[in-house]
Amino acid sequence: DARVTQTPRHKVTEMGQEVTMRCQPILGHNTVFWYRQTMMQGLELLAYFRNRAPLDDSGMPKDRFSAEMPDATLATLKIQPSEPRDSAVYFCASQGQASRREYFGPGTRLTVT
Amino acid sequence: DAKTTQPTSMDCAEGRAANLPCNHSTISGNEYVYWYRQIHSQGPQYIIHGLKNNETNEMASLIITEDRKSSTLILPHATLRDTAVYYCTPKAGGTSYGKLTFGQGTILTVHP
16 A cells, blocks of 8 residues: 655654654655644644645744655655754645545654753 | 534444544535544544535445534444544545644544
């Protein structure tokens, strides 16, 4: 089965460091979503792209977060500088143009100390 | 965006049907009802979706009321592996043109 992959699966870093998370959507999918999950806030949509163009990033703190799709096979979410409150699991999901469902990756568990 | 209300938790005996309700009284005419589940902090997994008609697939059945203000997800023969958090969420258009909005979901525990 085709799957969304995310790297790294786990990341521990110190406050102030830059963090980059990567996502490889399912081949041929043209929409990519980034979510963040914490105990307090649950699953929140941070941003999403269609055909590599950002459509909505209203859920993302603009001062320290940035999301890009350098090409159709790679999406990145960057935090600079990272803070302890950014500790969460970050999920990437992709969806095909004619599909009605999102496919989620396994997530990146980020811990900022 | 439509707001959904789900029970915080439910229990079910293995082999029995699990019926998970969801209220979405403010759902718009073009919004589908989607159900996802999340097992042990894995990525959410799609289960089923529908607009007006009842739907069934290999995983579950979805019953949507005629006024579309609520729905019920039915797992016909629950197994221990169905223990998970179940999310009901509306999505406009049903395609990639809409986005999911997750609430707190229902924690379903299936007992032996």
